[in-house]
Amino acid sequence: MIIKLYHGVSREYRSHIYEHRLVPSNYDSNAVYFASKPGKPSEYIDTWEVDTNGLYMEDDRTTSLHKSEEDELGWPWFVVYETVSPDRLKLMGANANE
DSSP, X not given: OOOEEEEEEEGGGXXXXXXXXXXXXXXXXXXXXXXXXXXXXXXXXXXXXXXXXXXXXXXXXXXGGXXXXXXXXXXXXXXXXXXXXXXXXEEOSGGGGO
């Protein structure tokens, strides 16, 4: 079963993500975080749809994301501790054409 989740990140990282992948960040816990629904459209943030089929994921309730607006709406967050390859990624929304 293909499971689609979403990752939002500053547009400045778009070319790196296309070329390389989503890499776990050392900033928080060597992880990549995903939402179950895409965030609000923004001219500064890219939203990536991610095919997470076959990736080991955990439900995330341990970070500052837990207190976000999306969480208040009841959207679950997930965390992956491995690199996500470009073939699993699709850039969403109007920003995809820029």
